[in-house]
Amino acid sequence: MDLSQLDLQPVWLTLKLASITTLLLLCVATPLAWWLANTRWRYRQVINALVALPLVLPPTVLGFYLLLLLGPKGWVGQLTESLGIGVLPFTFSGLVIASVIYSLPFAVQPIQNAFAAIGKRPLEVAATLRASPWDRFISVALPLAKPGLITGAVLGFAHTLGEFGVVLMIGGNIPGQTQVLSVAIFDHVESYEYAAAHVLAAGMLGFSFLVLLTLYWRTGQRPLERV
């Protein structure tokens, strides 16, 4: 096969999916992690366990239920249809939603740990210095949790790059819409296009390694000392 004719569309689609997912993840995971790190609600462990589920479930299980939920007979599917959005499975939007849920624990856990590590004191100090709760969150909690936020974002991004099962279940294999890298590689292998599979797979291997290396390099630095 002529490698110059290799279709790079899955690469761009994957990067687009991972970027949008990461942005949404930060918006969802940050408040959720803040709440989990601070609540004394007795059933908070239920939420913790729910958030962690994607870590242990086979992606097919998650994908299957998302398919039912988002499909024309699911609650969410009926809602989106009545709102005129249509049903989400086998669309890019559906893929984004599935990715956010699937990568949620990878973003929530580092951020939650970072918030918990701040402790009460800096926020109490900020309160005695006239900062309102929202002000304290923005001016103290977020900057102090920055390493955790970066870790959460990078892990969420990297994990989205690598997903396969959920994508296949909820997105299918529509070129330009839902055909991401992992699915494209699978396709190439199935059609015995090993050279093309190699290029994509090796690229992904190298890229993921670089992402993780950068992450560990950063977090391996001395964290902010508490004074």
Added chain:
Amino acid sequence: MDDNFPVEQRIDARFELKRKDFELDINFAAPGKGVSAIFGPSGSGKTTLLRCIAGLEKPDSAHFTINGQCWHDAHKSLAVHRRPMAYVFQEASLFPHLNVRENMAYGWRRIAKDQRKIHFDDVTTWLGLEALLEHQPQQLSGGQRQRVAIARALLTSPQLLLMDEPLASLDANGKAEILPYLESLCRELSIPVLYVSHSPEEVQQLADYLILLEQGRVVAAGELNTLLTDPLLAISHFEDAAAVLEANVIGHDKEFHLTSLAFDHAQVSVSYNGLPLGHKARLRICARDVSLALVQPQQISISNSFPVKVVSIDPDRDPSQMLVRCEIGGQHLLSRITRRSVHLLKIEVGKNVYAQVKSVALMK
């Protein structure tokens, strides 16, 4: 309970709080200016009380007014960031992501411009922080950090300053570095200070008013001199129990390197210190350094002696010792002498005797 202050110059505090293994039931009034020390052993609830006042703790019931303003009662509780107070924690607790200047400006920026009574540059100079402004907190020594924390607190132009053992986390050098700042701060600041401590020396040095806590309750509250010499309170039975008296500098003796101070009609000399004449100083006199004589002592090396009147005689912790409280011009001092001496000299309440003071420490 001393309620002799008018409401608009008074701090009224009442807090009840129940925790699993701790109960706080506090009720006191304190003057609305000067330094009131909250003193007690560890676990007596000092910090919890201060946190209640700041609004950092949620008591079961509370009432707090300061100089006529109510911060907390049955109907309302001001949020922490709406209370016009500043809090200096035991550990400096500087924000690690901000440098010294940004730490100091954190509260200052959140105060309306017309409310800023304390100026940034003044505080910087006064606490000697000019050279440190661009440093990161991690680069500072413990004493420097606490200075920054004090500056940061003052820059909110508070109407009440709460200090929770600001020296406790410092080593001896750090303590020596901060104490002079605290002294001049307490002396020059026109706002009331509530100072939590379990160190008698700090209390003797800084406080004007004393609130004694034990097991979550106020044991006594009153003027420093009165409480330190009250034989019914544990603090007067400490090994190094001491009275603190106010005195005026009246003269210097260059030849013998002495400074004379007077309180009432008594006069004492301490090592020369160059304080201006008329300066109001604070003298610390340990109970164990005061002996009593029936006649004016002569031909002895102790030069500090003056007539006093015995107000009370109580047994000390050590059964061979007695604690004699003496009065001079409205102030009190303690003398710890043997039970035998009390018997032999027939020292009784109301008797006029001479106090001989072996050592006097000038505190400020």
